[in-house]
Amino acid sequence: MSQPLLEVRDLSAGYRVYKGFLRVLDGVSLTVRRGEKIGLVGESGCGKTTTMRAILGVLPSNGRVTGGQVLFEGRDLRQASPRELQRLRGRKLTAIFQNPGAALNPVFTVGQQLDAVLRAHHPGMPARERRQRAIEALASVRLPDPERLLNNYPVQLSGGMKQRVCIALALLSDADLIIADEPGTALDVTIEDQVMRLFMRLVEERQSATIFITHSLGVVRQWMDRVYVMYAGSIVEAAPTQELFRNPLHPYTQALLKAVPKLTGGGIPKGIEGRVPDYADPPAGCRFHPRCPFYSPDRCPARPALVDVGNDHLVACYQY
């Protein structure tokens, strides 16, 4: 098989805070092939956003990657020089942030922000051409009157428009991998759906691979090729979408699927007992064990590794 586009091996990362070091990511491993659409699901606070930032190398200043590898086209990004990273970012891998209101610089116009990215990647491009490219980018995300929009500040745009501008920014160049962190969750449901459709169409047109971070299983089921389920900083299960929904193996995945409300009725969905653990002092061994109905000290001695159970289905649980 050909080399995967992105291979994350055993990635660990965390944040320094007043009560110590929060070990948020605990050995995350995932693989993305060219053109593959990956869904990364889990509760809020399970480390999805941290995973994205660690892969891109843009953790906030109190964050630190403590171990593991991020292989992009076989090259470890953690060993790459800042210059190399800068050249890769925006050109080969890019991202869309969760909150479009916060992801745009408030004191520069949409045009200036698009232009800055174009200038960074095409130093020789004349200003007129950059402007043309910027207008095209805005038009490609279906924003009306792109020329006028160039002179607008983010504060003048609605939430949905800001999200489209963010997508335009990320897709200025034909990146091979787009990591999208719940784009649209900050928006109205109808607009969220529009943005989602637009985004997926653009991804498919460009044949880019994507890691789509979400807590919505519906979105995953509808659009993604493969799903990674994350719990408390590690991947607990990974499978092709159909396989996962047909045959969830990890007790957490099973609970997650049961927690989804169905339009067809069936009563109030069951929540999952307990809560995401404290990262300053995470549970020893399997991080899910305090909430796990199958846990017993004899059966679960340490942290379970991801094992292949066939059908390209991986799970980290001692039951299998």
Added chain:
Amino acid sequence: MGMRSFILQRLIQSVVVLLGLSLLIFVLVRVAPGDPVRAALGPRVPQDVVDRMRAEMMLDEPYHIQYIHWITRTLQGDFGNSLMTRRPVAEDIKQFLPATMELALFAGVFMAAFGILLGAASAYRRNSWLDNAIRVLAYTGVVTPAFVFAVLFLLLFGYYWHVFPTAGRLAQDMVAPPTITGMVTVDSLLTGNWRAFVDGLKHLVLPAVALSMAGLSQQARITRASLVDNLQKDFVLAHRTYGLSDRSIMLKYALKPSLIPTVSILGLDFAALLSNAFLVELIFNWPGLSRYGVNAILQKDVNAVAAVVMVLGVTFVTVNILVDIVVAWLDPRIRMRIANQGG
């Protein structure tokens, strides 16, 4: 459109504020108990001189007539005669104001430039020895009164290191350039007198630094805090994700939004600077308006005091309008608000 009406609105507001200030000053100098003329001239001056002065200042008229008379003349640039020099106060001001303006402008530019520079350096090299050194310096600047800095400089440079002169505007053997603007450095530049320019500049250094330390420190602290805050923001992470260089982010994309709080308090820092000029001019024997003002205050020369306070009020209000314009230029959100409010 929006910006022009904003400036107009600010100007009208400022005129109202200055009128209020004039009323305040009037109440202060005229309605205060006792006879201001007698208090200024002292007990030995004959009564008829005092009476003539009182008539000139219309002190025996009702207060509202006095005020209208006083404000009309003030608006015409006539502040009356000084009770101590007997000269028109306006002429004194013309003579002393340029020296203060030169000092205040120099100190103001120094304050803003170095405050922002140090704050930015501190934020970018967070937790390094440079950051710690700048933070200690900024703390020292905030908690040390200007007169303590001035006295310290006087001691160090007056007695030990003779690098910078500690008194006056020019060396004694230096021929002053002809008065054009009244600012020694500007005038010497205009007349091409290089030696006088350098000497004038040297004389500016110590008083200007003493004056600007408080504001400079405040600026550095605020710039650092807002930069550190902004560097954590999603939009900076997004800029990095899209491949902008760290250099352009630091010098442009993170710096510009971070300057908004810094510039917003520039007006206040400039006010502190004008306040401290009263002490610093005295200590460095700088022949400016503030030194004139202190003497007027100590001598109870009410006309001169009123004029000095009024002139400084106008200066400060002007600076504040400029600051507001710069902030509106930096921050589109404020511009939008203005555009939405006024047509």
Added chain:
Amino acid sequence: MSSSETAAAHDARALWWAMKRDNWRRMWYRFTRNPLSVVGLVIVLVTGLAAIFADYIAPYPEHAGAFVDFGNAMKPPGGQYLLGTDPVGRDVLSRIIYGYRFSFGMAIVVIALAAPPGVILGLVAGYYRGTRIDSIIMRITDIFLAVPPLVLAMAITAVLTANVFNAMIAVTLMWWPWYTRLVYGLASSLRNEFYVQAAEVMGASKFHILFREILPNCISSILTKMTLDMGFVIIIGSSLSFVGLGAQPPTPDLGTMVADGAKYMPDQWWLTTFPALAIVTVVLGFNLLGDGLRDVLTVEEQ
């Protein structure tokens, strides 16, 4: 009223106090985590206690006044006089301690007089934002803010007689608008909070809304500002004295001591250096304490 109800009320009150105590303990813990805040607190406590108990602590309490002992004039630091003596033979250390008494007294009086009216005006203007009351109050505030602070204080002191009392009045007159500004900003955003609107819907009086709903949420900012201001009032006060418009001799004042001592530099350096250090130290103390308070209180609010 049954006894079980009173018992429940009693329990509720006990629980409330327990939570309160717990909050205080947690805030104190956070506060002590930052050594600089603790240093600030220690400086403020030591200088404050020295000011209060000056009569017992100062080595030569009688030197605070118009005392003369030419035999011991201009003694350098050390020996009998820890920080040296001045040109008329008075102990510099004793005068610094009494100078603190004056500085603290002035700062406390000024802030106690300036904060309440400033806060009330700010509350009213902020709550009635956009109305005529707002514009009248804020324009008046602007007038007082239109002159550089020390200038106005000096002008006021000059017209009245230069003495301690008038200096306090002058500084107070220029200080209240800052509280109005601070509270105005807070109140005008707080009035849109749900709990304020809920109180309005339930028909609470304006007094209740201003002082029971809005004010408590401004307290931490006001307290922080008051602490920082203690330092800045001390600077302004000593600046006034430095020019000769504040405390008049023989009242011991740190600003006056620096000014008088400057004439004897550099040979009698202790005459200026120690009073100057004394000012810087106490202002530093209040700044560190204020910053520490701000950190603790803002975290607590989030």
